Amino acid sequence: MKLLMVGAGLSGAVIARRLAEAGHRATVIDARPHIAGNCHTERDPETGVLVHVYGPHIFHTDDAEVWDYVTRFETFRPYKNRVKTTARGEVFSLPINLHTINQFYRKTLRPDEARAFIAAQADTSITDPQSFEEQALRFVGPDLYEAFFKGYTEKQWGCHPSALPASILKRLPVRFNYDDNYFFHRFQGMPETGYTAMVARILDHPNIDVHLDTPYAPGMADRYGHVFWSGPLDGYFGYDLGRLGYRTLDFERFTETGDWQGCAVMNYGDPEVPYTRITEHKHFAPWEDHAGTVCYREFSRACGPDDIPYYPIRLVEEKALLSDYAARAAGEEGVTFVGRLGTYRYLDMDVTIREALDTARAFLSGGVERGVAGVPG
Incomplete structure (x- = not known):
């Protein structure tokens, strides 16, 4: 056929x-x-850096x-996605883990202590979270929500987190150890x-x-x-019948010599910073060596008829x-x-x-x- x-x-x-x-x-x-x-x-x-033209993709x-x-069609090199975020004048590790919690609250909590501490921050009056905001407040409490989720989410989705479904946040883990690997899957890598x-x-x-x-x-x-x-x-x-809603991304490219930010992905959670993150693409292929580096600032906005759709709003x-x-x-x-x-x-x-x-x-x-x-x- x-x-x-x-x-x-x-x-x-x-x-x-x-x-x-x-x-x-x-x-x-x-x-x-x-x-x-x-x-x-x-x-x-x-x-000479291998660039992810439409934003980073980690397998x-x-x-x-x-x-x-x-792996039948490509050699995959081991790769762990370790995301950082700049918020309130400091750099933190994502997803939220024991290091993030201790740094943010200026504490030295052990795992069981941190679990109890975050549970005490959570808004237990929310028994059935329906929105992103409710899920975050029930999950980590107002402090971590305001610092790491609220501003970033408003920039990414173009609306208040109370208008987004709780399912979006359920993709993001909180760890009570020092594991800063963003994903938890058995197989992780980058195509060589x-x-x-x-x-x-x-x-x-x-x-x-x-x-x-x-x-x-x-x-x-x-x-x-x-x-x-x-x-x-x-x-x-x-x-x-009308157009389904999407968010799209604009990329602002810049180059430097050496290593510009020291990691592949740096999020920016503060609402006054107009971009959501900066990606430095040489770090997505750490087995390669390049004197120069290429970075992209990402700006999220509503997708128009002539734009490339990225994220369905739903x-x-x-x-x-x-x-x-x-x-x-x-x-x-x-x-x-x-x-x-x-x-x-x-x-x-x-x-x-x-x-x-x-x-x-x-x-x-x-x-x-x-x-x-x-x-x-």
């Missing part, structure tokens, strides 16, 4: 490869001039099959030659054709037996619109909606690959379902 993948990111590449290996012909198109979607990496021409998973899959090189190897199959600078146009689907759509869900329908208004689009998607013949944009969900890379593998298996078994994963149809 001739199949069309709209989008050359992880979803389109993984599905195309699995179906190509099963004997199908896959055409992969992307409106951008490169493959790998938002995990695209390239060499900075001035410094982490507990899914052994997904780890085996990516970058994500774009990895995706290129996934797409390197005689049954796969790739066409870049090629946006989807009406009528393309008529030439294929099935379409796998990883573009915006609302975009498939021409945004005729607030009340968007969820209602999403249900309408999902119902229409469930009635579409010959198309499967996949990936972060196609399902309007924030997906880590490992989950994206897992769902792509499962989608390809379902298609090969004749059981692929229409509609959008994770939302009512």
Whole structure:
């Protein structure tokens, strides 16, 4: 069967490869001039540093099959994501851990003492946290919430934390030891030659054709037996019910010599600082040696029609619109909606690959379902 993948990111590449290996012909198109979607990496021409063009992507998973899959196409070097944050004139370690707690409160607490101390700070009157703010106050109390979460969250999402769901904060751990590894998954690493090189190897199959600078146009689907759509869900329908809300990012690039900030990611929690963080990309590949360094200040704002969507908002208004689009998607013949944009969900890379593998298996078994994963149809 001739199949069309709209989008050359992880979803389109993984599905195309699995179906190509099963004997199908896959055409992969992307409106951008490169493959790998938002995990695209390239060499900075001035410094030689391998840059994560659309912001840093650290691979982490507990899914052994997904780890085996990516390491089939790329060598992954060990990498631990150790984030720092500048707040109130000091630098702290994230996620909040025993060092953060002791430094912030000027104490020398042991783990059991720190656990009891934070429990005493928590707002126990909140029994069922519904918002980000309630979750934070119930979880760590007002002091840590104000210092590390409130300002950063307002800048990142463009609204007060009381308007955001509690589920956003549930992704962030608090540790009562000195472990400052941001993630807790069994497999963690960085691709030695970058994500774009990895995706290129996934797409390197005689049954796969790739066409870049090629946006989807009406009528393309008529030439294929099935379409796998990883573009915006609302975009498939021409945004005729309205646009789903996203946040986008602006990047302010600057270069220096040597080591500029001493770490890969420095968050800025104070609300008066306009950017959310600075990333220094040479630290994402610590096995390389570069005299120069390239950094990016990140600014978050509402996503416009011509911007690159990064984070689905999924607030009340968007969820209602999403249900309408999902119902229409469930009635579409010959198309499967996949990936972060196609399902309007924030997906880590490992989950994206897992769902792509499962989608390809379902298609090969004749059981692929229409509609959008994770939302009512």
